[in-house]
Amino acid sequence: MEINHITYSYDHKVNHLDDVSGKIDVGKVTTIIGPNGCGKSTLLGIMANNYVPLKGQIVMDGKSLITVKSKELAKKISVVHQHNSAPADMTVERLTSYGRLPYKSMFSSNKTTDKEVVEWAMEQTNLIDKRNKPINTLSGGERQRVWIAMTLAQQTPFLFLDEPTTYLDIYYQYEILELVKRLNKDQGLTIVMVLHDINQAIRYSDTIIVMKNGKIVTQGKPKEVITKSIIKKIYGVDVSVKEDEQAGLFTIPIGI
Amino acid sequence: MVQEKRVSYMNKKALSFIVVIVLLCIATIYSATSGSIQVSFTELVNGLISGTNNDVQVIKDLRLPRIIIAIFAGAALSVSGVLLQSVMRNPLAEPGIIGVSSGAGFMTMLMVSIFPTLFFFTPLFAFLGGALAFFLVYSFSWKSGLDPLRMILIGVAINAVFTSLSQTFHYRGSYTSSMVTEVTTSTLSMKKWADVEIMVIYGSIGLILAILVYSWCNYLALEDKTAKNLGLNVNVARFVISAIAVLLASVATATAGLFVFVGLLVPHIGRILVGTDHKWLIPFSSLLGALLILLSDTLGRTIIAPNEIPASIIMALIGGPFLIFLLRKSDRIYGN
Numbered sequence: 199m200e201i202n203h204i205t206y207s208y209d210h211k212v213n214h215l216d217d218v219s220g221k222i223d224v225g226k227v228t229t230i231i232g233p234n235g236c237g238k239s240t241l242l243g244i245m246a247n248n249y250v251p252l253k254g255q256i257v258m259d260g261k262s263l264i265t266v267k268s269k270e271l272a273k274k275i276s277v278v279h280q281h282n283s284a285p286a287d288m289t290v291e292r293l294t295s296y297g298r299l300p301y302k303s304m305f306s307s308n309k310t311t312d313k314e315v316v317e318w319a320m321e322q323t324n325l326i327d328k329r330n331k332p333i334n335t336l337s338g339g340e341r342q343r344v345w346i347a348m349t350l351a352q353q354t355p356f357l358f359l360d361e362p363t364t365y366l367d368i369y370y371q372y373e374i375l376e377l378v379k380r381l382n383k384d385q386g387l388t389i390v391m392v393l394h395d396i397n398q399a400i401r402y403s404d405t406i407i408v409m410k411n412g413k414i415v416t417q418g419k420p421k422e423v424i425t426k427s428i429i430k431k432i433y434g435v436d437v438s439v440k441e442d443e444q445a446g447l448f449t450i451p452i453g454i
Numbered sequence: 455m456v457q458e459k460r461v462s463y464m465n466k467k468a469l470s471f472i473v474v475i476v477l478l479c480i481a482t483i484y485s486a487t488s489g490s491i492q493v494s495f496t497e498l499v500n501g502l503i504s505g506t507n508n509d510v511q512v513i514k515d516l517r518l519p520r521i522i523i524a525i526f527a528g529a530a531l532s533v534s535g536v537l538l539q540s541v542m543r544n545p546l547a548e549p550g551i552i553g554v555s556s557g558a559g560f561m562t563m564l565m566v567s568i569f570p571t572l573f574f575f576t577p578l579f580a581f582l583g584g585a586l587a588f589f590l591v592y593s594f595s596w597k598s599g600l601d602p603l604r605m606i607l608i609g610v611a612i613n614a615v616f617t618s619l620s621q622t623f624h625y626r627g628s629y630t631s632s633m634v635t636e637v638t639t640s641t642l643s644m645k646k647w648a649d650v651e652i653m654v655i656y657g658s659i660g661l662i663l664a665i666l667v668y669s670w671c672n673y674l675a676l677e678d679k680t681a682k683n684l685g686l687n688v689n690v691a692r693f694v695i696s697a698i699a700v701l702l703a704s705v706a707t708a709t710a711g712l713f714v715f716v717g718l719l720v721p722h723i724g725r726i727l728v729g730t731d732h733k734w735l736i737p738f739s740s741l742l743g744a745l746l747i748l749l750s751d752t753l754g755r756t757i758i759a760p761n762e763i764p765a766s767i768i769m770a771l772i773g774g775p776f777l778i779f780l781l782r783k784s785d786r787i788y789g790n
Binding site for chain 1: 669672673675676677679680682683684685686687729730731
């Protein structure tokens, strides 16, 4: 997937994305990081075709994204949003089954396949026991897994996640990230996510895209991208970047 | 444990359906046999078949049409409420409150007064008026998304404008002052089989379409972005569902008059009893709405017979306190 010279503005005054170009490697985990308001979620939204860019295009399988029909696109790309809402009595299984929407048409649907895929999606996200529970009785981490299960039921090669760990405590954060990593390794999903935590980005990504003020500052492997000078430039924070045998590469803020 | 819970949930749903269907049958029979002319159920059936009983003939001409219209209008208004609430993702959206009904009422009155010969097209005028009101509410409250509060306030304003327009119109044409009541309330008396035809044909079309789009209503309960990423064409779904809602509300208003509140109360009770899945909520609301309006009308014409209290007044009288009771009792609104 290619990001070609994307320019986007919410209000036609300030460009929230300014001539952004980059590349998403198929079969890898790519993480977008950057300070608040730098345009990372906007870029993800454009890659999911939720916003139409003013200039430029996203190219997937040789086709511009905006030319792809919404149902066809929903078979290619699935998205876990930062804010989600559903009626309180929505059960895990029912919400997961919503992921089969792109495969349904007014008159026909393959019920057996749908059922199998929903089963598989709940299995992958470890929700089989909770299938009949209303989602408002679940913990934050479980609820996030249900939204992931729904996107898995879409059976897409691309999975986008917008700050999937934001409202979770540390255990559930890592549970989600381990799940994402497993989906990438075992199911071969191409993952693109937005994260806030630099150390999580280092640990779970093949590629990191660093953004600031609507532009991509740099893109590359964690070791190449996460340096003292780049973090200072992006966040204005002094960090110490260390490497440890057990922890691998990590950063610790030491002042501003 | 989980399985048990699910079973009890299914039972509650099935039980709710059975109870409402049984009550609706009883209410229909009671309504047909009581009032200023009273006959027994067997007399009624025999009379309808043979056509020789004079009392039954009067009932057939005067009472049956209003029973059928009450049933269909109740169903139409309740389902219209369910649909509008799903499109606007707002439990307060209701054809009476946001002006769809008063828009339909005003347009009908206006056109029929100017072109009395076009009486046959009443449902069309009603639809145009309802659609105009809905369009105004929707477009004024849209600002990169629908803010629930702004939408209701604008709806109340639009409703006020159309209601006053109707009233102005009536006061001006004082020779029809007896019709003034029909603007603000609803009397189901003096309904003919021609009215039944209109109500049943358009009402059935609307109800069938509503059931066909139940899954769209379900997807719209998610965030717009989520629904879009699932491959739903959110704008088309909203447009189609709204059109069906306006059709239902308009035809009910055109034949049965203005009923506020049904579209608010019935879906609320429906969500408590059968849940938020529109596959069940739409059919259930249509049954419950039919029951409520039929009961209101029957009470209205039997309590102080031979005088009548309009069904909409009875409806509001019972519905208001009941809604407050429900809201006090449950901590959830629209299942959130």
